[in-house]
Amino acid sequence: MKSMADLERVRKEAQKKIELRQSDERKQVIVYMGTCGIAAGAREVVASIIEELEKYELSNVEVTQRGCIGLCEYEPLVEVRIPKEKAVMYGHIDDQKAKRIVLKHIMDGIVLDEWVVKGI
């Protein structure tokens, strides 16, 4: 049964990984969590992204949430912001596509063009 005492172990483990990480610039992933996004599955998308980040030990990636931006028909929306690069807005993302985005775009820098929201 998990208890608050486990947090000491979590703290030590996380500390080790923070020390080992390269001093990359912080990448940002924004998941839009307005009512439209949540109804379309944004929670599963954000949970999936966090899981992948933990799996691949990517500690220089920040996941944040924003509200509805009026592109409700494309929800769930995921925006990837990498320093010095153009921001990319992905639409109709589910938990599987979210994992691909972490693997291909965030890790390898390859934009997954077929999922990018066009004409906005």
Next chain:
Amino acid sequence: MRELSLHILDIAENSLRANANLIQITINEDTKNNTYQIIIEDNGIGMTKERSEKVMDPFVTERTTRKVGLGLPLFASTAKRCAGDVVLHSILQKGTKVIAKMERDHIDLPPLGKISDTISSLIHSSAGCDIVYTHKVDEFSFTLDTREVKKQLGDVPLNDPLVTKWISDYIRENENYLRKKGALS
């Protein structure tokens, strides 16, 4: 929404947008009085009395991107389907409290669903806002308070993926425990 935990996530997002730095989410199941109550209380910017009286209208919203705000009215709709309702109390500059009360054994009560994902993803992406989550079923309850978690973490940020995983697992285990004591799924 298909799960009550999705309504909770939605309303808590309103609290974040109101610049709250403390959001208290409480689920209260009372088997004797047959009630299922969800309270989401924040210390954000609040609203005027006039505004709070209009805010359940889907055409009243703080958003500028669209003329429609569905979070509160959809929650109210779910509650009304379960012989209940959603009420909102707010004080400008102090905060807002949303209370949903429903009939616990109502056939249309949605499942609570993946509350561990709701709370852990809320905590992960809420940059600096503290969350206190309490689930109570009659005399049994458990609480997760991010202020207590932070005390144990020292320098490690609350949104470290290892911490998020621990929070999700902690909630899931405690929810399993409460289900054995009679909590609805």
